[in-house]
Every structure is written in C-alpha cells, then in structure tokens.
Amino acid sequence: MPNLLIEPPYRTYVLTLRDVRKTFGKTVAVDGLSLSVRKGEILGLLGPNGAGKSTSVSLSVGLLAPDAGSVVIDGNLDPAKPEVRQKIGVAPQALALYDALSGEENLRFFGEMYGLSGAVLDQRVTWCLEFVGLTDRKKDLAGGYSGGMKRRLNLAAALIHDPQLLLLDEPTVGVDPQSRNKIFESIEELHQQGRTIIYTTHYMEEAERLCDRIAIIDAGKLLALGTLSELLAAHGGPPMLMVKTNGEERRTQTADPLGELNRVAATTTIEAFQMEKPTLEQVFLRLTGRSLRD
Amino acid sequence: MKQMIALAVKDMRILLRNKGRIFFTFIWPIIVTVLFGLAFGGNNDGAQGKVKLALIDEDNTDGSRAFAKAIEESFELTPMNRADAENAVRRGQRTGYIVLTPGFGIASERMFYGQPKEIELGVDPARRAEKGMIEGLLLKHASEDMQHLFTDPNASSKMVDKALGEMKDAPPDQVASVQKFLGELKAFVNTPQPQSAASPQAQWQPLKIVAKDVSRQRSGEPDNAFEITFPQGVIWGLIGCMMTFGISLVSERTRGTFVRLRIAPVTRAQILGGKALACFVSILFVQVILFTIAWNFGVRPTSFVMLIVACVSAAICFVGFMMLVAGLGRTEETAAGAAWAVLMPLAMFGGAMVPTFVMPQWMQSLGYISPVRWAMLAIEGGVWRNFSVAEMALPCAILISVGVVCFAFGTRALKEA
Numbered sequence: 001m002p003n004l005l006i007e008p009p010y011r012t013y014v015l016t017l018r019d020v021r022k023t024f025g026k027t028v029a030v031d032g033l034s035l036s037v038r039k040g041e042i043l044g045l046l047g048p049n050g051a052g053k054s055t056s057v058s059l060s061v062g063l064l065a066p067d068a069g070s071v072v073i074d075g076n077l078d079p080a081k082p083e084v085r086q087k088i089g090v091a092p093q094a095l096a097l098y099d100a101l102s103g104e105e106n107l108r109f110f111g112e113m114y115g116l117s118g119a120v121l122d123q124r125v126t127w128c129l130e131f132v133g134l135t136d137r138k139k140d141l142a143g144g145y146s147g148g149m150k151r152r153l154n155l156a157a158a159l160i161h162d163p164q165l166l167l168l169d170e171p172t173v174g175v176d177p178q179s180r181n182k183i184f185e186s187i188e189e190l191h192q193q194g195r196t197i198i199y200t201t202h203y204m205e206e207a208e209r210l211c212d213r214i215a216i217i218d219a220g221k222l223l224a225l226g227t228l229s230e231l232l233a234a235h236g237g238p239p240m241l242m243v244k245t246n247g248e249e250r251r252t253q254t255a256d257p258l259g260e261l262n263r264v265a266a267t268t269t270i271e272a273f274q275m276e277k278p279t280l281e282q283v284f285l286r287l288t289g290r291s292l293r294d
Numbered sequence: 295m296k297q298m299i300a301l302a303v304k305d306m307r308i309l310l311r312n313k314g315r316i317f318f319t320f321i322w323p324i325i326v327t328v329l330f331g332l333a334f335g336g337n338n339d340g341a342q343g344k345v346k347l348a349l350i351d352e353d354n355t356d357g358s359r360a361f362a363k364a365i366e367e368s369f370e371l372t373p374m375n376r377a378d379a380e381n382a383v384r385r386g387q388r389t390g391y392i393v394l395t396p397g398f399g400i401a402s403e404r405m406f407y408g409q410p411k412e413i414e415l416g417v418d419p420a421r422r423a424e425k426g427m428i429e430g431l432l433l434k435h436a437s438e439d440m441q442h443l444f445t446d447p448n449a450s451s452k453m454v455d456k457a458l459g460e461m462k463d464a465p466p467d468q469v470a471s472v473q474k475f476l477g478e479l480k481a482f483v484n485t486p487q488p489q490s491a492a493s494p495q496a497q498w499q500p501l502k503i504v505a506k507d508v509s510r511q512r513s514g515e516p517d518n519a520f521e522i523t524f525p526q527g528v529i530w531g532l533i534g535c536m537m538t539f540g541i542s543l544v545s546e547r548t549r550g551t552f553v554r555l556r557i558a559p560v561t562r563a564q565i566l567g568g569k570a571l572a573c574f575v576s577i578l579f580v581q582v583i584l585f586t587i588a589w590n591f592g593v594r595p596t597s598f599v600m601l602i603v604a605c606v607s608a609a610i611c612f613v614g615f616m617m618l619v620a621g622l623g624r625t626e627e628t629a630a631g632a633a634w635a636v637l638m639p640l641a642m643f644g645g646a647m648v649p650t651f652v653m654p655q656w657m658q659s660l661g662y663i664s665p666v667r668w669a670m671l672a673i674e675g676g677v678w679r680n681f682s683v684a685e686m687a688l689p690c691a692i693l694i695s696v697g698v699v700c701f702a703f704g705t706r707a708l709k710e711a
Contacts, residue, residue, distance in 0.1 A: 097549075113560055
C-alpha cells in the first residue's frame with residue numbers, strides 16, 4: 001500500500017487527517033486514517049455502511065475529538081475553534097432543518113448562528129435561495145417541501161456563511177432526478193468557484209461524475225485514494241472481453257484483449273465481440289468485499 | 295448573546311406555530327385557572343355577582359330595616375354585630391361591612407334639611423375598586439329612597455306632617471323664626487341667583503358614607519377559589535413549557551439540527567443557554583397571562599415582590615427539569631413518556647391537581663418531596679399566605695437548587711449523548 005498521507009506544507013491542503021483513531025467502547029470506528037484534501041478539489045468519500053465515513057466527517061469538523069492523531073483544517077489544529085468552523089459548511093445526511101420555519105427563516109436563522117446580520121445576511125439568504133432554486137417557495141414552511149426541495153434547502157443552509165470547505169453527506173438521498181440534477185449543477189458551480197468539497201455517497205456514478213479524487217474506506221481504514229483512472233488502473237483489474245462464437249458467448253478477463261481476440265479468431269469464426277472496461281463499482285466491491293453490511 | 299437570543303426567538307416562533315403545544319403551554323393553564331376557579335366557587339362575592347357584606351343595624355328602625363331590605367337587591371347581606379363583622383372583613387370572608395348608624399331611620403324621613411342618613415362602610419383599603427362600587431350602589435339606593443318620597447303622595451304627606459308636627463312643639467320665637475325664614479325663602483326663590491358649589495344646599499347629600507379602613511389579615515386562608523387555581527394554573531404552565539422545550543431539544547438531536555448548530559461557531563453553552571432562555575421567557579409569559587386573568591377574578595397578592603420571586607424561582611426549577619428531560623430522552627417519545635411518568639405523581643402530590651389542604655395529612659407530607667409542592671407553596675406565599683422573606687427563602691432555595699442540579703445533570707447527559 002502506498003503512503004497515502006501527503007506531508008505538509010499544510011497550506012496546499014484544506015483538510016488533513018493524520019493517523020486519526022476513534023473508538024466507541026470496543027468498536028473501532030476510525031483506525032489510523034490519514035487523508036489530505038487539496039484546496040479546490042472535490043474528494044469523494046466512498047465506503048459501505050459502518051465504514052467510518054460519518055465518524056470521519058464528525059472528526060473533520062470537530063464534532064468528535066480523535067483518540068489519537070490530528071486533524072488540521074487550513075493550517076489550524078483545532079477544528080472546534082469558532083474561526084475554523086466559520087470556514088466549514090456541512091450538509092448532514094439527515095435533513096437538519098426546522099419544518100415549522102419557512103425556507104427563508106431557516107436560512108436566516110442558520111446565518112445568524114454564523115454571526116451574519118443586516119444587509120449581509122439578507123444578501124446571503126437571497127443568494128442561497130436563488131442558488132438552489134427555492135426563491136419562489138421561500139415563504140413556504142420547510143415541512144411542506146418535497147424531499148428534493150428539502151435536500152436543496154439543506155445544501156443552502158450549509159452555504160449560508162459562504163464557507164470554503166464543504167462536507168456534503170449523501171446530499172442526493174431520496175430525491176427525484178430533477179432535484180438530483182439541480183444539486184449536481186450546484187456542486188459543479190461551487191467547484192468552479194474554487195471551493196473544496198468532501199462528498200460522501202453510495203452512488204458510484206455520482207462519484208465518477210463529480211469527484212476529482214475518490215477515497216474508499218472500510219473498517220475505519222483508507223483502502224484506496226486517487227483519481228478515477230488511477231483507481232481503475234490500480235484496482236479495477238484487466239478489462240473483460242466478451243466473444244460470441246457458434247452461438248455461444250464466452251467471457252474472458254484479460255490484460256491483452258486484442259491479442260486474445262486474435263487468438264480466438266485464428267481458431268473459429270467470431271460472430272460478435274465486446275470489451276467491458278472495469279468500473280468504480282467493481283473497484284469498490286473488489287476492495288470492500290461482497291458480504292452484506294448492516 | 296446575539297446567537298442565544300436568535301436561538302430563543304427561533305424556538306418561540308416554532309412553539310407559536312404548533313397548535314398542540316400552544317394548547318398545553320398556554321390554553322390548558324388558563325382553563326385550570328378559570329374553569330376550575332369558577333367550579334370551586336369563584337371569588338366568594340356571591341353566586342349572582344353580589345358583593346358579600348356584613349350588616350350592622352344599630353338604628354333598628356322601620357327606616358333602617360326598609361333600607362337594608364332595599365339594598366339586598368345589590369348585596370348579599372349577613373347581619374352581624376360590629377366585632378364579628380370587622381373580623382369577617384379582616385379574614386377575607388366578607389368584602390366589607392356597613393353600619394346603619396343610630397338616627398338612620400329618622401334621617402330617611404327628612405329631605406334637604408338636617409343631617410342626612412349616615413352609613414359607616416368598612417372595607418380593606420386594598421380593595422379600592424370594590425369600595426367604589428359599594429359606595430355607588432349605596433348612593434343609588436339612597437337616591438331611590440328620595441325618588442320614593444317625591445313620587446309617593448303618602449310618603450310626601452307623611453314628611454310634611456312630620457315637619458309641621460315638629461313645629462307645633464317649637465317655642466314661639468322659633469316659630470317666628472321659621473315664618474321669617476319662609477318669607478325670606480319666598481323672596482329668595484323669586485330672585486334667581488347663581489348657586490355656589492360651596493353652599494349648604496350643594497353639599498347636602500341623600501346619604502353620608504363614612505369610610506373606615508379594615509385591613510385584611512392576609513394569612514391562613516385563600517380569599518377566593520382563584521387564589522387556589524392561579525398557582526395550579528402556573529404549575530401547569532411550567533409543566534407545559536418544560537415539556538415543550540425539553541422535547542424540542544430532543545427533536546433537535548434526532549432530526550440533526552443540533553449537529554448543525556454544534557458545527558456552527560457557537561458553543562454548547564450558547565445553544566443550551568438559548569433553549570433555556572426560550573423556556574424561561576415562555577414560562578414568565580405564561581405566568582403574566584395567568585396573573586392578568588387571575589387579577590380580573592379578584593386575586594390580589596399579599597406581596598408582588600414575593601410573588602415575582604416565587605415565579606422566577608419556579609421558572610428556574612422547571613428550566614432545569616427541561617434540560618434533564620432533554621438530556622435523558624433518546625427520542626421524543628421516550629422523553630415525553632418518562633417525563634409524564636415522573637411528573638404526574640409529582641404534580642398530584644404537589645397540589646397541582648387537587649389543593650393540598652383537602653388531602654389527608656400523609657399525602658400532604660409526602661408532597662414535600664415534589665418540587666411542584668414547593669413551587670405551589672412559594673406562589674401561594676406571594677398570593678395569599680403572606681410569606682415573610684424568611685418563609686419564602688426555603689421554598690425558593692429548594693426550587694433554585696433543584697433547577698441547578700437538574701440543569702447540570704441534563705447538560706452532562708446531553709454532552710455524553
């Protein structure tokens with residue numbers, strides 16, 4: 001396994017976890033995790049249920065203190081400090097909203113929690129509502145919003161104080177394709193604005209579409225980290241060659257598909273063939289196994 | 295502080311948008327205060343709204359008896375001797391007493407001359423409104439007596455005959471004086487003159503009321519049923535606020551908003567402080583509403599200062615309870631279930647459901663383990679028990695101590711959760 005920790009200078013990284021360990025009783029949630037997030041990138045955090053993703057997010061924002069190791073945010077060793085938290089925005093997986101408040105009131109309240117007031121608060125609320133496409137429904141109670149609208153408001157609440165580091169914990173769970181697309185567009189726009197985003201998801205296609213780099217963790221350990229092509233190259237295995245001869249379909253995993261195709265053609269007539277490149281899902285399953293996680 | 299206030303405002307806004315919570319926090323305590331107060335006998339001023347007065351008829355003539363009968367239309371009268379009447383007013387059993395003084399009957403038969411009929415009225419000086427109402431009603435009945443003299447020929451004739459009769463026995467020089475007076479009167483009435491406000495005619499009244507202050511001894515018994523139900527209503531308001539904000543804090547945890555707040559640059563103390571502030575302000579708001587209603591039903595605290603101290607102490611206690619409920623409850627359901635399971639017996643033995651003085655002695659003694667009992671005692675101490683500072687110190691110290699301990703346990707449980 002390569003050394004995945006990229007050493008300081010920390011200023012090139014917005015977030016660095018170094019040999020972080022966290023246990024709950026006898027359960028080891030995070031086991032010596034080391035991970036650095038570059039400024040302006042989207043880092044996908046993939047892992048099965050119970051892999052330690054949420055604990056890692058909680059450690060990153062200072063909600064939990066590590067038993068060992070360190071968390072550095074923008075050069076600061078204490079993520080719980082108010083000035084550090086000012087730089088972080090979190091959209092939790094649970095819809096952390098007040099149903100009895102309108103969309104606008106929710107954003108206004110969370111803005112006040114970050115010390116915003118007056119014209120600045122007005123401006124940020126207006127921008128956030130516009131950004132997630134909820135301006136027309138800003139006066140409606142959040143309790144009356146659809147699942148997709150709530151997800152968008154959840155994202156807006158994470159953006160209200162204009163943070164540089166965003167932690168999005170499964171931001172598209174339970175939303176319709178339109179809202180999902182809107183969330184994707186919003187995240188891509190935030191990326192273009194230069195914000196750093198940690199994106200936790202179970203959906204491989206989301207990670208493939210949005211993330212610059214992907215980290216796969218399981219049992220509290222980092223199993224792999226890299227760009228999609230790096231992960232595929234390192235852990236995807238050879239492509240799958242499918243050849244149809246004499247009405248029969250034969251599948252062969254080979255690092256030299258052209259050579260294999262020529263070998264088959266030399267002995268029989270090929271009716272059809274197809275080559276499948278490895279996918280992120282295959283990488284994920286290869287690294288984390290196929291056993292069910294509850 | 296700004297963030298704490300924003301948190302408190304948010305919580306109160308959410309409270310005011312939940313009809314169920316509004317009912318249990320604001321409406322139910324009002325129902326307890328008003329409906330139960332009416333059911334338990336109201337303000338002791340008579341079932342038909344008549345003011346209860348003690349009557350001392352020292353004149354004991356036809357005139358005084360007729361007047362007493364006439365004013366029964368407006369007052370619930372109980373004949374007593376002077377000592378018993380004063381005592382009844384002091385103990386709050388009667389709003390006041392009236393004495394029909396000697397000569398009342400004779401004075402009733404005169405008009406525009408001589409001394410008017412006189413009534414002594416004894417009322418607690420704190421009950422100014424009732425005193426004004428009683429005086430007004432007495433004057434109304436006295437005026438009706440005059441009207442009766444004018445409109446009833448027999449009564450008028452009797453009055454003239456009485457005047458003439460009094461002249462027969464007068465010495466000759468007085469008869470001459472009266473004749474001279476009548477001559478001058480004739481000349482006077484034929485010459486229109488501006489009437490002076492200070493003239494004897496202007497000062498003549500059909501009834502002279504001599505007021506006497508009889509300060510009520512405010513201890514031992516409540517004055518009316520609302521003095522019992524007002525503290526009970528306050529207790530239900532305290533319980534309602536405690537449950538509302540305690541469960542809302544559990545909801546914050548289960549719904550994830552607590553995490554979002556914890557990620558914001560606000561401390562745990564600020565978050566919990568905001569919740570406590572919202573609960574505290576709501577409790578005070580409920581108490582003010584209930585007191586305003588109770589005031590309109592005749593509740594007059596023996597000491598405003600003591601009542602305020604009691605209400606604030608009770609509020610601190612229940613804010614602490616709120617935090618404990620929030621800390622121990624893992625879900626809204628378990629928090630509500632556990633809180634009600636503990637609070638119902640505490641409320642029952644504490645006197646929030648049934649007044650403690652109707653309970654058997656062993657239940658009254660058992661009630662002292664309940665903070666509800668101490669809250670009731672403190673509030674009653676300000677309303678009708680007339681507690682001294684020393685007497686008020688014990689229940690208030692207990693309430694504040696319980697509140698602080700519960701708050702500490704609750705915040706610790708929240709931290710561990």
